[in-house]
Amino acid sequence: MKDYNIGLDIGTSSIGFAAIDDDNNLIRVKGKNVIGSRLFAEGKTAAERRGFRTARRRYNRRKWRLKLLDEIFMKKLYI
Known part of the structure; x- marks a missing residue:
C-alpha cells in the first residue's frame, strides 16, 4: 500500500473528501477515484x-x- 493523503472539507450540512498519493494523483480504489461529497439535511x-x-x-x-x-x-x- 502506497502512502496517501486525505483532504476533508467539513461544512455545516456537507462533507467533501479526496485522497491523493505523494505525486498528487487521485487514488483509485475498485476502479473509481476516491473523491466525493455527502450532503446532509440542514439542522x-x-x-x-x-x-x-x-x-x-x-x-x-x-x-x-x-x-x-x-x-x-x-x-x-x-x-
Whole structure:
C-alpha cells in the first residue's frame, strides 16, 4: 500500500473528501477515484421545542403556586 493523503472539507450540512498519493494523483480504489461529497439535511433549531418546554414549566409553576395558596388558606380557615 502506497502512502496517501486525505483532504476533508467539513461544512455545516456537507462533507467533501479526496485522497491523493505523494505525486498528487487521485487514488483509485475498485476502479473509481476516491473523491466525493455527502450532503446532509440542514439542522433544525430548538426554538419550537424550547417554547413547549417553557410553557410546560410555566404551567407547572402556576399549579404549584395555586396549590401553595390553597394550603395556606385552608390552614387559616381551620384555625
